[in-house]
Amino acid sequence: MSVFSENFLWGGAIAANQCEGAWKEGGKGLTIQDFVKGGSADEPRMFTPVIDETLYYPSHEAVDFYHRYREDIALCAEMGFSCLRLSISWARIFPNGDDETPNQEGLDFYGRVFDECRKYNMEPLVTLSHFDMPWGIATKYGGFLDRRTIDLFVRYAETVIRCFGDRVRYWLTFNEINFGVLQMGAFNSLGLIEKRMLKGADPVPKTELKAPLGKRIQALHHQFLASAMTVRKAHEIDPDLKVGCMLSHITQYPLTCDPEDMLETQRKDRILNKFAGDVMVRGAYPTYIRRLFEEEGICLKMQPEDVSVLQQGTVDFYAFSYYMTNCSTVRTDVERVNGNLMGGAKNPYLQTSEWGWQIDPVGLRYTLNQLWDRYEIPLMVVENGLGAIDRIENGQIHDSYRIDYFRRHIQALKEAVSDGVEVMGFTSWSPIDSVSAGTGEMRKRYGFVYVDRDDNGTGSFQRIKKDSFAWYKRCIETDGEVL
Numbered sequence: 423m424s425v426f427s428e429n430f431l432w433g434g435a436i437a438a439n440q441c442e443g444a445w446k447e448g449g450k451g452l453t454i455q456d457f458v459k460g461g462s463a464d465e466p467r468m469f470t471p472v473i474d475e476t477l478y479y480p481s482h483e484a485v486d487f488y489h490r491y492r493e494d495i496a497l498c499a500e501m502g503f504s505c506l507r508l509s510i511s512w513a514r515i516f517p518n519g520d521d522e523t524p525n526q527e528g529l530d531f532y533g534r535v536f537d538e539c540r541k542y543n544m545e546p547l548v549t550l551s552h553f554d555m556p557w558g559i560a561t562k563y564g565g566f567l568d569r570r571t572i573d574l575f576v577r578y579a580e581t582v583i584r585c586f587g588d589r590v591r592y593w594l595t596f597n598e599i600n601f602g603v604l605q606m607g608a609f610n611s612l613g614l615i616e617k618r619m620l621k622g623a624d625p626v627p628k629t630e631l632k633a634p635l636g637k638r639i640q641a642l643h644h645q646f647l648a649s650a651m652t653v654r655k656a657h658e659i660d661p662d663l664k665v666g667c668m669l670s671h672i673t674q675y676p677l678t679c680d681p682e683d684m685l686e687t688q689r690k691d692r693i694l695n696k697f698a699g700d701v702m703v704r705g706a707y708p709t710y711i712r713r714l715f716e717e718e719g720i721c722l723k724m725q726p727e728d729v730s731v732l733q734q735g736t737v738d739f740y741a742f743s744y745y746m747t748n749c750s751t752v753r754t755d756v757e758r759v760n761g762n763l764m765g766g767a768k769n770p771y772l773q774t775s776e777w778g779w780q781i782d783p784v785g786l787r788y789t790l791n792q793l794w795d796r797y798e799i800p801l802m803v804v805e806n807g808l809g810a811i812d813r814i815e816n817g818q819i820h821d822s823y824r825i826d827y828f829r830r831h832i833q834a835l836k837e838a839v840s841d842g843v844e845v846m847g848f849t850s851w852s853p854i855d856s857v858s859a860g861t862g863e864m865r866k867r868y869g870f871v872y873v874d875r876d877d878n879g880t881g882s883f884q885r886i887k888k889d890s891f892a893w894y895k896r897c898i899e900t901d902g903e904v905l
């Protein structure tokens with residue numbers, strides 16, 4: 423008998439800027455991602471303050487979901503998905519971010535997408551903001567550092583929740599909101615771009631788009647408020663709507679049992695993983711963060727009402743991405759590995775993916791248990807998957823490595839459920855190949871469905887089922903019994 427509940431949500435997750443393309447169609451405004459070129463694991467993606475249309479920008483066409491959503495949703499339905507996580511591009515609804523009225527063509531597009539999901543009894547799970555702030559908000563307001571951006575976001579959120587609340591019951595506010603504590607999150611997550619970066623026309627590595635920790639924390643505070651206000655608004659519109667937070671959980675292990683490594687692990691885990699979750703689930707800043715703020719000279723500007731806004735806007739469920747784990751240590755002479763959002767010390771017990779991310783299925787069980795013990799609210803794994811190079815042989819893709827990755831992670835998920843953890847669902851990252859968020863590559867593929875598109879922007883966009891397609895279909899059909 424299956425360990426999963428009857429309503430368990432099985433499916434996959436995609437994001438607008440990585441799959442839709444059609445960057446100038448349907449009245450869409452520009453987003454910060456439209457200015458970023460492709461890179462690789464060794465070569466940073468370049469940001470160009472002015473778009474040079476002779477160059478290739480992955481988000482401009484991505485994998486053409488905008489025109490092929492019917493085919494893609496049908497493929498997901500064929501695998502038996504009961505849930506499709508996707509994001510709305512804010513700039514399709516408010517092209518400049520601060521427009522007086524929403525763009526009807528954008529609303530119509532998502533209306534058609536959600537109707538298509540409903541046709542197959544697929545529950546849409548919608549991320550309101552997945553790394554693609556409207557360019558107008560980033561440049562005119564300075565992203566989330568400006569308090570006015572809170573209202574712009576909430577107005578956008580209210581617009582789409584009112585419009586689609588009848589078809590979309592599950593919502594996520596910000597993708598991987600904890601990214602804001604990291605330097606790399608300044609641009610992607612918070613929309614912070616220094617004025618001087620906008621002046622010349624010369625491309626700059628995306629890694630140079632930085633902001634001091636104090637500014638990032640202030641902007642993150644505004645995101646927390648925007649999220650909390652959205653939760654309240656959604657519940658006012660319909661008390662049955664469920665709104666979750668979404669974090670990238672980069673589980674930390676101590677590299678050794680040296681007490682200093684233990685403390686370092688706790689410190690990192692708190693800042694990176696626990697801080698944002700604590701604020702959004704518990705509705706208040708955790709006490710441990712005060713010391714960090716003091717040590718870093720951070721003086722958070724708060725309005726008197728902020729405390730109650732956070733208190734009254736706690737989330738209904740906790741969603742997270744899980745790809746890997748890392749080790750923490752105070753030692754500097756250790757081997758290091760790459761990772762999602764950040765690297766860490768190498769764990770001698772784990773293998774890595776082709777992009778150097780440590781593969782750790784057991785860590786998923788550990789993470790789910792940790793989160794459940796801490797929050798006791800429903801959890802959902804909304805991203806998990808293996809970025810790998812796939813090869814076409816006689817029109818087929820034999821991705822046994824991906825099947826192996828999922829088999830072991832879903833086994834761990836089952837163990838966690840048997841441990842007593844309440845898990846609402848599991849959506850694999852990018853069931854249809856899409857552009858990599860980190861490197862902008864197409865060759866880093868996650869899908870059960872291959873898309874004919876390469877890193878130079880050529881290819882027919884043809885969809886081809888990989889071996890993992892039939893495997894995941896069987897997994898869902900048997901509710902995770904046959905892995």
Ligand code: BG6
Nearest residue numbers: 437743762809857858859860861
């Ligand atoms: C998560 C993001 O961090 O990881 C996704 O939410 C992203 O947008 C995924 O695609 C995988 O990372 P990458 O860099 O391999 O695309």
